[in-house]
Amino acid sequence: VSIESFLSNVKKALAEGENVYIRGFGSFITKKRAAKVGRNIKKNTAVYIPERYIPSFKPAKEFTEEVKKLKSSNIEVIKED
Known part of the structure; x- marks a missing residue:
């Protein structure tokens, strides 16, 4: 299933x-x-x-936590002397 067809189905369902x-x-x-x-x-x-x-998206708790975890592991700290 392509993303376009998935989004089309979501739009139809919301409508x-x-x-x-x-x-x-x-x-x-x-x-x-x-x-x-x-x-x-x-x-x-x-x-x-x-x-x-209006259409709205609410991320699942697991999704939000995973994004936060991945984002925090990719942060580089730059210290200036």
Whole structure:
């Protein structure tokens, strides 16, 4: 399975209101953004922005810890005399 087809399937699932969970990697979810009133600064008018859903990714705890561990093992300390 190619990355493109995987991402296509994730997009389709999110568009259908489903969440995608990958054990040890993370979760692809949608988050609801509330409706609000914004400003059109060019015309100085109020603009209604309707509620919407945005895609979001939350890394799994194991994934985050592994990245931190790998990153800390690759850090070089440079000391100036």
